[in-house]
Amino acid sequence: MSTDELKLPAERLRWVCDPEQFDFATTADLPELEGTLGQIRALASIDFGLGIRESGFNLFLAGEPGTGRTSTIKNILKKRAKTEPTPSDWVYVNNFKSPDLPIALALPAGQGAELEEEMQELISNVRTIIPKALDSKEYEANKAAIVEEYQEKNNELFGGLEGEAQGKGFALQRTVSGLVMVPQKEERNYTQEEYEALSAEEREKLDATGQELTEKLNDVLRQVRENEKGTKDALAQLDRDLGLAAVGHHIDPLREKYGANPQVVEFLDAVQEDIILNLEDFKPQQQVPSPIPGLKLPRQEPSFERYQVNVFVDNHGCEGVPVVFEPNPTYNNLFGRLEHVMQMGGVATTNFTLIKPGALHKANGGYLIIDAREVLINPFSWDALKRCIRNAEIKIEDPLEQYRFITIASMKPEPIPLQSKIIMIGSPWIYYLLFHLEPDYRKFFKVKADFDSRIARTPEVLKDYALFVATHCKNEKLLPFDRSGVAALVEYAARLVEDQGKLSSQFMEISDLIREASFWAGKEENGAATRAHVTRAIEQKTYRSNRIEERMQELFDEGTILVDTAGEMVGQINGLSVITLADHTFGRPSRVTARVWLGRAGMVNIEREVKLSGPIHDKGVLILTGYLGGKFAHDKPLSFSASICFEQNYEGVEGDSASSTELYCLLSAFSGVPIRQGIAVTGSVNQHGMIQPIGGVNFKIEGFFEVCKAKGLTGEQGVLIPKSNERHLMLNDEVVEAVRAGRFHIWSVETIDEGIGILTGVPAGQLQEDGTYPEGSINYRVDQRLREMLESMKKFAVGGEKEERKELPPPADGGAAP
Template sequence: MSKRKPAAHPVPLSPEALYRVCDPALFDFATTADLPDEADEPGPALGQDRAVEAIRFAIGMRHRGFNLFALGEEGTGRRNLILGHLREAAAARPPSDDWGYVENFAEAARPRALRLPAGRARALERDMAHLVEELGHALPAAFEAEEYRARRQMVETEAKQQREEAFSAIQQDAEAHGIALIRTPMGLGLAPSKGDEVLPPDEFKQLPDEVQTRLRAEMERLQERLESTIKQVPRWERDTRTRLRELEREAVGHAIAHLMDDLKGDWADLPEVLAYLDEVAGDVALNAQDFLPEADDAERREGRPRGPDGRFRKYRVNVLVCREGETGAPVVMETYPTQPNIIGRVEHIAQYGTLITDFNLIKAGSLHRANGGYLVLDALKLLMHPFAWEDLKRALRDREIRIESPGQAMGLISTLSLEPQPIPLDVKVVLVGDPMLYYLLSHNDPEFSELFKVSADFDWRMDRSEANTVLLARSVAGLARKEGLRPLERGAVARIVEQASREVGDSSRLSTHMASLADLVREADYWAGEDGAAHVSAAHVARAVAASVRRLDRVRDNVQEEMLAGTVHINTEGEAVGQINGLAVLELGRFSFGRPTRVTARVRFGKGDVVDIEREVQLGGPIHGKGVMILSSYLASRYATELPMALSATLVFEQSYGGIEGDSASSTELYALLSALADLPIRQNLAVTGSIDQFGRIQAIGGVNEKIEGFFDLCRARGLDGSHGVLIPAANVRHLMLREDVVEAARAGLFSVYPVETVDQGMTLLTGVPAGERDADGKFPTGSINRRVAARLGAFMRRAEDLALPRPPVGMGRNGNGG
């Protein structure tokens, strides 16, 4: 069994260890104005080498599914960095195609998508508008032409002559047999005649029977001939209409031939456009009457829309996306990613109480605008809008944009709508979100990992190396020049570097949260302006930091006032058994501060239970409960290895009325418990933080700067006398970036920060009594803390043995008679 190393008495940290200063001599400029122009560009990729590699890989990988998810904290420059790389890549690519929708003359409810070279969609739109205008002049003129009118009159005359000849032949035949062809309200009829007069029925009955019989036979024959001729009249009229339509088509063909030929000549390189123009020509030929003035009169009478918004809408081109004037592939950032804004929509207009639509009311979505390029979306906003995420995945999976409203997809809308032809999709999508959202999607959505195979993980901190420090300084200089701020002195830049370490709570790291650092530069410029200074100095940066805290520290001041007034009991002098000052951190938005809290412990004879009152009343979280169980394990394994502990102890955070989470107070609770067991008072001018493991080692915690400063503020308000201080885990020394007033107090010997590695070191410092190590016989030294704890627990165990019931003799039953 290895022998434990004796606990060394902790020594206060030097003032230099409490704050890592950035030497202004590191910079080779007096002010940022001295930097050359090529260094003025801000460095949004500062400390993001891993993310930059992922972005470049995603951009270069053209295979399916290699879309990008950029995860990281807001303010790390994710969007600017991504957009910069996307625009750089897009500039090296040719412009994407134009897209539009045109009428499907075969099925109007399924508009046709038309792909056009970049910048030519508007030209086709103008050409079609011009064509309709010219047709409005050419077709009426063609129908007014003498040749057309003569040929039409000839066809109509021939048709009329054909009918007249047929009925004239019947009439002549009838007259030759003494029968008249008469016109009645019921149509044509036959009757016996006498000269030019129709024979009355009375006179007809007076005729000889053989004459009557002959006349009836002739009338029956003529009636059959008349009916046969009448039946042929609709066919003759249909033939006439066919000849007139052919005549119209011929006239229309001659009238528009030169117009269509000129138009086709302009679009001869695009077969799809030529096919569409042929369909237009065919539809114009079928509906040439729509271009005549009579059609306008009909529209006026019926109250229908006229002109380009009326019957000629079907000849328009709905330009969905036009790349006119663009020089590279599109880069689109959709700030409001609803389902219609992403995949497009079909709008409706109200007319006579009815909602109607056509292909002209199809509107583009961001996928249409980004097609052939890049689309950037905020992942959280995307997921918050119904159907947007599912329709985006469908578009990426099927590699086509299918416009369909949610109600239409679910069968909830009965209004007549359209089914536009899907548009092929070739786009690289970039989602921007926080890490938790990325991990949730990866775990819960099987399609996510197939569609977004690349992740760019943005770090919120970077090493505080000399190279990174210089890069941060140049980034600050670039921001100042870009926004027209005052030049910063190198001392001011050094102070910003120090604040960047403070932001991440680590003296060996720098923050990459460029948004907060940029705000600091802007605020420092403001205070320089208030002073009328030409340059921003370190004092202005310090003032900006203090002012930003001042705007948010009302609650912190109120908490301290309660402590100073005695409403909240926190002792900073004297000694007490089983009582110790712990340290907690409260977070209010982006502002956090330390708050001292009193932890107490009471012990008594019992069954070996260490009761955490916070957990019993459900104010303690699972991690806090874990810390209490670890200290219980440490206590039992060190002082009760052979017999169970006959101890009952209670631990509580006094005057705590909210939830408690985290294990950073586990060492604090253990110190209070050991003090109660050893009956040794703890110095109240010290505060403690740190978690423990089962071997009594003190482990690192978070928020160490805020915790130290919280206790320092209380002690300073009551008066520092050189005895006050804080015990922190030795592993947290690298994280120290304390306020200037704390460092100055330490330099003056008024406040101390002690790095502690073990529980024994902490107890020695807190009580002034050596903790003590076991000797070769496993005994602790007389008078040591551990000896007193072991003796107290031993007394509890002996009492438990004294109170135990006597065991029955071997072979005897419980009644003592062997039965």
């Protein structure tokens, strides 16, 4: 194939979007984009993951940032959530039996706030009714009647005992040790002398009578205690009846309303019982006397927080199920927390009203979206999330409790059942890291939705791109784009992925370009952004980032970095490389040289010897030996020494895209045929001499073009690329116009033989039936040079061996020399 046939015409150097295919004047005429642009595989995975309800089928959305992962799932869930039933409210209430174990109650959506309001109203009414009831005449009369009855019974008992005692010469008297029976004489107590003056018979009779009366006194006291207990029970029943009368008609309607929920009814019963048992709390409190004169202490009011309802999750007003995106998934933000209140003396206290929900509680029954990286870097979050999924419940705990030396008493709220679909968003690297290093990951996140960074270019996708631009402009109130502006954006999307048949789905960059083009259109007071504004936005974006590129271009112009763009040279060629500095990528040429000489060292990669090359580059160099062996060692062994070097390279080399370049240079050094210095080369090669595709082809071509333009375009310059890279060409307008004008050329080749013919102007030559190459061809010259080197090595080897044998000293033991 001739050199001209391998040249690419300007029409094949980029794909141009025809603006006439769009049927709108500006994007202001278009509706908003519904759904997602491309990503058919990811959408199918999401649909499956959201549809299946079995445990463990949570989703991981994998893809590069800017591919629309977050916006896509939010839009899908926004529509899907409306079609699903609203989940229950959750409230925490006091556990009257164990206050440190608050009870969680589930209520239909909206009833949580209703119950809270109704309990507040209940306590407010009770605090008004009970004091009035306690101060009522009826209550006081009933209380007085009970006390009076008690006193009457006691008086009757003591009256009868006293009468009997008097009749027997005894009197009932109160002492420090209690009530006792004392013998009397003439209405006074016996003195000790009088008692001792009695005869033994009289004393014995007196003691027996006293013992009898004392036993009856004990019986009376026992009866009094029983009366007292009965009185207390009567007073308690009076209070209970009062409490029931005051509270019952307020709680009964609530029991009826929440009758279908046994847990709520049980809570209402507990509230009623606690109110009845603590009626004194509802009485007006007295002012506490101050221990310091002049200091007025605040009145101690009893707390009625124990009757409140903590509305933990309120789904009132939620249309369908909740969709929660938690941007900062710390432990407390995900799983809730127990807040504390500082009291006097620095003591922190808490109660069930200070239990606060986390994102997982708010999303319960719906969907939770979290960033995988943020979950992994926040302490305790990932492990706690796994426990929640495994146990199907959300438990509020103190994550630092296990690290304390002393256990601190705290509340342990009742766990809430988990019924949420969890969606993690992360890069492919994090996905594979979790998949291989986290055993539990595969149990809990069984569905992967893979977002691609590129999508196939079809007429439908082009229309969707226009709708995407329209939607973005409307949402951010930007200037609309006309047809030429949309076409330029689409071409830029193809340039981002370096593929004429695909478009970029990294919409973050596309969105930035839309904003910048709108800005420049506004600066010119234009009503719509056009191709010129998109082009200017791209140029300005490049200008803001290409200071290092321009500095390197100056080094080429000054001759500090040696690169020839004209003439011919044996064993010297221009290779191409790509440099990426943060958000800016550009290409630059590098001089590659090769030298060959007699020896058996084989291929010496200078970059490898000084540890400036990576393993992929080293592999590419080693492939060259395989190519030479297969090409020229079919009738003789290879015996040579050669060195290859990237001149003026100090930062290292990686990749195999220069392997064909190095092979061309090596063939020139062996054959002695010079290479045209106006042609730069890129492409990897295999052992059969086939040219393989490489990356960054556009940046490489444009980098060499800039150097040639600075040194002067001669019409003989160009770049040699792999034929398989033709579809990746999306060159800028300046290079395309230079090719169209014949001032620059792009050749695409499939084999080393095609490439060496273009570089030297001499045919490579095909192997003939007799095992030789056509005389004068590149391969013939290389084969002859290798043969000559082999013969020379044989002569030196024979001569060296004879010289060595001649100079060997005789053996020390008199034996024969070797």
